[in-house]
Amino acid sequence: MSSKTFQVAHFEIVRNLKKISFWLAAIAVPIAMALYIAFVALIGATTNEQISANNNTSDLRLGLYDALGYVQQYSFINADEQEQTVAKIASREQGLQEITDNHLDVLYIIPDNFATEHRVEVHVKNGETSIFDNYSAPIKQLLNNEAANQVDAVNYAVIAQTINYQSVNYDQEDNHIIDPSETISRMAAPIAATVLFYLIIILFGNRLSTAMVEEKENRISELLLTSVKPGQLIAGKTISLIVLGVIQLIVLIVPVVLMLIIANNYHLLPTNFVIAPSLASILSSLLLLFCAFFLFASICVLIGVVSPTARDASSYAGILVFSVVIPFMFFGQMNANPVNAIGYVLTYFPLSTPAAMMLRSIFGNLPTWEYWLGLGEIALVSFLSLRLAAYIFRRNAISFTAKINLKKLLGKPRKAWKN
Amino acid sequence: MTDFVEIKDFRISFAGKTVIKKLSFSVKKGEIFGLLGSNGSGKTTTIRTLLGIYKADRGQLLINGKPFDQNSDIKVGYLPEERGLYKKENVIDTMVYFGRLRGLKDPKGWSMKYLKRVDMADYAKTKVEKLSQGMQQKIQIGITIMGDPDLLILDEPTKGFDPVNRRLLMDIIEELHTKGSTIILITHYMDEVERFCDRILLLKDGVARAYGTINEVRNKFHRRSIDQIFIDVYGAKEETA
Numbered sequence: 001m002s003s004k005t006f007q008v009a010h011f012e013i014v015r016n017l018k019k020i021s022f023w024l025a026a027i028a029v030p031i032a033m034a035l036y037i038a039f040v041a042l043i044g045a046t047t048n049e050q051i052s053a054n055n056n057t058s059d060l061r062l063g064l065y066d067a068l069g070y071v072q073q074y075s076f077i078n079a080d081e082q083e084q085t086v087a088k089i090a091s092r093e094q095g096l097q098e099i100t101d102n103h104l105d106v107l108y109i110i111p112d113n114f115a116t117e118h119r120v121e122v123h124v125k126n127g128e129t130s131i132f133d134n135y136s137a138p139i140k141q142l143l144n145n146e147a148a149n150q151v152d153a154v155n156y157a158v159i160a161q162t163i164n165y166q167s168v169n170y171d172q173e174d175n176h177i178i179d180p181s182e183t184i185s186r187m188a189a190p191i192a193a194t195v196l197f198y199l200i201i202i203l204f205g206n207r208l209s210t211a212m213v214e215e216k217e218n219r220i221s222e223l224l225l226t227s228v229k230p231g232q233l234i235a236g237k238t239i240s241l242i243v244l245g246v247i248q249l250i251v252l253i254v255p256v257v258l259m260l261i262i263a264n265n266y267h268l269l270p271t272n273f274v275i276a277p278s279l280a281s282i283l284s285s286l287l288l289l290f291c292a293f294f295l296f297a298s299i300c301v302l303i304g305v306v307s308p309t310a311r312d313a314s315s316y317a318g319i320l321v322f323s324v325v326i327p328f329m330f331f332g333q334m335n336a337n338p339v340n341a342i343g344y345v346l347t348y349f350p351l352s353t354p355a356a357m358m359l360r361s362i363f364g365n366l367p368t369w370e371y372w373l374g375l376g377e378i379a380l381v382s383f384l385s386l387r388l389a390a391y392i393f394r395r396n397a398i399s400f401t402a403k404i405n406l407k408k409l410l411g412k413p414r415k416a417w418k419n
Numbered sequence: 420m421t422d423f424v425e426i427k428d429f430r431i432s433f434a435g436k437t438v439i440k441k442l443s444f445s446v447k448k449g450e451i452f453g454l455l456g457s458n459g460s461g462k463t464t465t466i467r468t469l470l471g472i473y474k475a476d477r478g479q480l481l482i483n484g485k486p487f488d489q490n491s492d493i494k495v496g497y498l499p500e501e502r503g504l505y506k507k508e509n510v511i512d513t514m515v516y517f518g519r520l521r522g523l524k525d526p527k528g529w530s531m532k533y534l535k536r537v538d539m540a541d542y543a544k545t546k547v548e549k550l551s552q553g554m555q556q557k558i559q560i561g562i563t564i565m566g567d568p569d570l571l572i573l574d575e576p577t578k579g580f581d582p583v584n585r586r587l588l589m590d591i592i593e594e595l596h597t598k599g600s601t602i603i604l605i606t607h608y609m610d611e612v613e614r615f616c617d618r619i620l621l622l623k624d625g626v627a628r629a630y631g632t633i634n635e636v637r638n639k640f641h642r643r644s645i646d647q648i649f650i651d652v653y654g655a656k657e658e659t660a
């Protein structure tokens with residue numbers, strides 16, 4: 001790296017790190033995640049309390065009118081784990097009268113068409129209508145108990161869908177039994193890389209695409225071009241974008257790792273929560289993430305070079321982001337093993353290559369040779385994008401207001417220095 | 420004096436329109452050379468091609484015998500016509516950045532000294548966007564003259580300056596000239612041309628209409644002032660120098 005490239009990179013890194021907006025964008029996701037977790041935990045706790053309160057029927061007077069005589073046993077185990085009895089009501093009219101007279105809090109009616117309609121009426125005195133109300137729990141238990149009494153245990157389990165299905169998966173190559181935690185561990189690093197890639201695009205995409213526009217918008221390029229070559233400027237800018245992206249990634253990752261460590265120390269994670277990705281999986285995912293970001297940054301630099309304003313650059317970057325999202329629209333095809341034609345097209349179409357490779361890594365259908373072929377393609381396209389950006393920047397750096405004219409930019413260069 | 424800048428048989432066109440038809444001139448080492456012409460006459464195009472921003476259709480454009488290279492030993496300072504700065508950065512950081520790109524050993528020290536000289540030391544930590552146009556122009560000029568360039572190209576350096584700042588800038592240019600810098604001055608102020616330039620070239624329609632020392636040009640046109648010669652050339656029909 002030449003000294004001037006380093007100076008450009010240094011200047012860009014330092015001035016971006018001084019910007020509050022950079023740090024706001026960097027910490028926005030961890031803060032949003034923390035707020036979301038806190039919100040979910042709070043809502044969850046409140047909801048559980050509410051459900052628990054509503055499920056607790058020990059203080060309620062319950063009655064049941066069973067027109068069919070289906071229910072034989074009028075007691076159940078309530079939320080306090082106490083046996084509670086439901087009063088047997090002789091008729092619908094009597095039950096409704098007792099509700100009206102305030103002798104019952106909840107009246108269940110199994111109507112005479114229950115066998116065909118499968119419907120039970122639940123009449124609640126002073127019942128609060130909300131999503132948490134669950135006055136039907138006692139009658140469900142009574143009906144379940146009756147059903148269990150009338151068929152054998154096996155048939156009841158089948159009908160009630162309480163059978164546990166335990167899968168045993170054998171490796172295709174050496175037939176060893178694959179532990180589910182092994183699969184989770186294999187998928188963990190590619191999933192993390194994919195999430196980080198998309199987060200960095202969302203948070204950093206605009207900065208990437210507008211980075212090369214600033215010199216043109218502020219009429220600085222001509223002043224710069226006597227001191228630094230276009231290639232050096234673009235290389236410096238690209239390096240700074242990658243370094244800033246890595247810093248942003250670290251800011252994203254550190255709080256998540258800290259949260260996991262704290263959760264683990266306080267035994268907040270399930271006891272069978274064991275994710276141990278292999279070093280090879282971590283390294284290959286990191287390399288893919290780095291190359292994917294490099295490709296995205298390079299193309300954004302190219303977009304910045306051909307765009308006269310930051311607004312134009314943002315519009316073009318939107319198209320790029322869309323192309324990165326395309327593999328997710330073909331989730332099923334990416335999951336197929338072996339991968340079908342669409343999967344291959346998305347894997348080797350340069351703009352969708354990183355996302356397609358990441359998805360295939362998650363699903364475990366990306367062979368090693370394809371991994372390296374994909375990385376090679378990403379590196380080549382990135383390099384060509386930067387070369388093209390440098391070429392266009394030289395020709396377009398002082399077109400401060402003109403819209404992009406590809407024919408003019410990429411047309412046959414004039415013969416120079418002809419004697 | 421030896422030729423420091425050589426332009427031979429230079430021709431350039433854009434979108435089928437020939438901007439410079441056939442231009443040859445030289446700038447001698449250590450002189451102040453006035454490149455004159457009305458708007459659109461091809462002055463800026465010539466300079467941009469000399470600095471490799473544009474490519475010529477034909478001809479040679481050389482600085483010290485070679486095409487321009489940002490990494491060469493020849494230090495070039497160029498104040499372009501279209502100029503700006505990083506608006507969100509402060510003055511001293513911007514100057515230090517350019518100073519580093521130009522290879523200054525102590526860019527901060529040099530910048531502070533310059534800011535004192537142009538009475539802007541108190542603005543070192545001010546964001547560029549907070550400065551007036553005149554102040555920003557002083558910063559752009561400071562960036563251009565960093566490291567005492569061997570060749571200084573100034574495209575309308577005093578545009579928009581009040582008389583006090585014009586004088587200040589011209590003093591700085593004279594000082595650099597005294598130190599040995601070769602200067603190409605593009606300006607519409609003919610009093611500056613008569614005061615400072617050793618030789619001039621007057622461009623019209625991509626062709627040199629006048630070229631030589633101030634006195635040679637005066638004698639050729641039988642006029643005392645360059646201002647009047649300019650009006651004569653631009654008021655006249657096609658004629659070649």
